[in-house]
Amino acid sequence: xxxxxxxxxxxxxxxxxxxxxxxxxxxxxxxxFDRRLPHDLQHFLVEEQLGIADGIFGRLxxxxxxxxxxxxxxxxxxxxxAAASPSSGLRSPSPLA
Numbered sequence: 001x002x003x004x005x006x007x008x009x010x011x012x013x014x015x016x017x018x019x020x021x022x023x024x025x026x027x028x029x030x031x032x033f034d035r036r037l038p039h040d041l042q043h044f045l046v047e048e049q050l051g052i053a054d055g056i057f058g059r060l061x062x063x064x065x066x067x068x069x070x071x072x073x074x075x076x077x078x079x080x081x082a083a084a085s086p087s088s089g090l091r092s093p094s095p096l097a
Contacts, residue, residue, distance in 0.1 A: 001061040025069035
């Protein structure tokens with residue numbers, strides 16, 4: 001599964017999870033905001049490092065929705081850039097720091 005975190009605006013980010021053999025899922029905007037470490041990136045890192053298979057991203061990788069994501073493509077969220085991806089509405093990668 002490929003997971004992308006991207007800035008949507010000055011204080012908003014989104015998450016896209018592309019899953020082989022399953023629909024792409026995402027959240028835009030995603031909850032919380034911290035320029036250095038987005039809320040959902042914290043979940044992703046902890047789950048990956050500790051091998052938690054039934055966390056948010058583990059459930060997404062297994063084909064579920066984790067109860068927090070929606071199937072994409074979805075209506076494009078507001079974006080501050082014209083460089084939005086047509087499939088996700090996430091802007092091109094931007095530094096979070």
